[in-house]
Amino acid sequence: MSTTEHGKHRNPEAPQDSADVVAEYGAAAGSAREAEHAAATAVLEDHEREARTPETVSSSGPPPSPDELRRMEKAVARARTRKRRRSWTVRVLQLALVIVILGLWELLSRTGVLPNADLFYGRPSGVVEFLWTERVHLLGNAGATIYAAAIGFVTGAGSGILVGLVFGRFEVLERTFDPVMNVLASLPRIALAPLFLLWFGISDLAKVVLAVSIVFFVVLFNTLAGVKSVESELRTVATLLGANSRQVFLKVVLPGAVPVLFAGLRLALMFSILGVVGSEMIAAKSGLGLDVVVYGQLLQPNGLFAVLTILAVVSAVFSAVLRLVENRILRWMPERT
């Protein structure tokens, strides 16, 4: 799922890139016409590789005739339409799926197939109603949760990256701390919540610390994995080109670790929300975790689902923001398909 989105995100760039690639084969860049031709050739190359002879795109061949050019453009347009149509079909199907599920739920709930639905199962229309009537209360609590999660994420990820990089740079440190880190990281951190509540009281700090305790290790291990994912060949190359060990680290290892690091950050985002909500569920003055517990105890399933809906939206927005940053930073990555 996530990988498909990646592909989509980077795709608009693709014709431009391939146009450049074709330009290297001698299709002179310059006039818009020629650039178009280049793009056309490139896309053609993607879609109709088998049907074409290599000469058409090689530098030695003569420039294509107007006829040929028109044929190419048509083929490209056809390929584009096909692709667009495919992706629209999928969108419609996705939407249909959601509607069917929600409709079924509403139906089962209203007809009484789900017994006592209002006390146990709720229904979509009830959830929407709840969201509206309780909007002020819910938004306030959502704010509290988002605030704590954001601080937990930034603190935990920041320190995780920092320690991960230090460990990556100095292996002795990594090996020294390895057993301790492993034990700490394997603890079910949610079980630490009562401890943090004892130490820091029923406060934002308690939530944040729990989030940090999860996020830190996730990011730390991913940073380390990232550092190790950088091929030793690239380090050797840098050394042979005259880089000292500090330069190798800053200019090769660090940027090379970023893709794996980002995978860690994505997880960490989810975990920071998990940590905060978990902590709130045990004890809190405000926050969506508190709401979850209260609505559960009051037998208000619509309220529960309302909170879950908000949490889902928050996670999605956070992820989307992170993805934007990632796409920006990782422009150099091959498109993931």
Add this chain to the structure above:
Amino acid sequence: MTQVPTMPAREATGAAPTDDTEANGLVFDHVSHWYVSDKEAKLVVEDLDFTVPDGQFLAIVGGSGCGKTTALNMVAGLIKPTEGTVTARIDGEALSLPSPRLGYMWARDTLLPWRSLQRNVEFGLEVRGVARAKRAEQARRYIEMVGLKGNEKKFPRQLSHGMRQRGNLARLLAIEPGFLLMDEPFSALDAQTKGVMQQEFLQIWEQDRRTVVYVTHDLTEAALLADRVLVMGQGYLAYDIPIPFERPRTLDELRFSTEFAELNRYLYDRLMDAQKGGRAA
């Protein structure tokens, strides 16, 4: 005994090098290398003893595992010989290996994927502290030399395999190395691209003729490019064969000439001999 006051310092230290080691170029002085692991100790190369004069294009050929890459890596300073010494001299000065004055090129593309072509080619200059404007200009010059002008802003993933190897070559040339060490640099390319790259590389090289050590398993390539071919058996130097063709060479003509076919045949036979343990008398 009185010392002559004008006597050069090195003789006073008793090092007494011969003319050979004084000259620029490369000297393998009875070099052996043992590979050791917990389980075994293996003699990878044994008693390599040869000199590469300044400006010579040397090719080392041999089957896989014969130790040719080990020999190259010892020049690069990536491997320290367990016996003997490898000395590389530029401007009368022995380099301490690994040295940034040696350029090394792999078969596999080793451009940094997150850097544009331009910034990849600049890398070696950047770590030397060359000013931004100057290194940018120099990088552009070498990018043009390898025929990649106009692709400066592209990331490696946007370049074809052949273009990436050109990029590697540009990056290598940009640091203006005294020696070029190449480990099958074109072996991963398709036959056509390979031929083009060989010719272009040779043209660039023929302009200033730096010392090259070129490791390959491809006999034809060795004979086309090099001044001299060392044929290796398992871990030892079996044959040392000069390549007589004039420079500059036009590879597409040379490739199909009778003399070349004969030489190729000769090399082939020597390689076969070497595989069976043969060596020059």
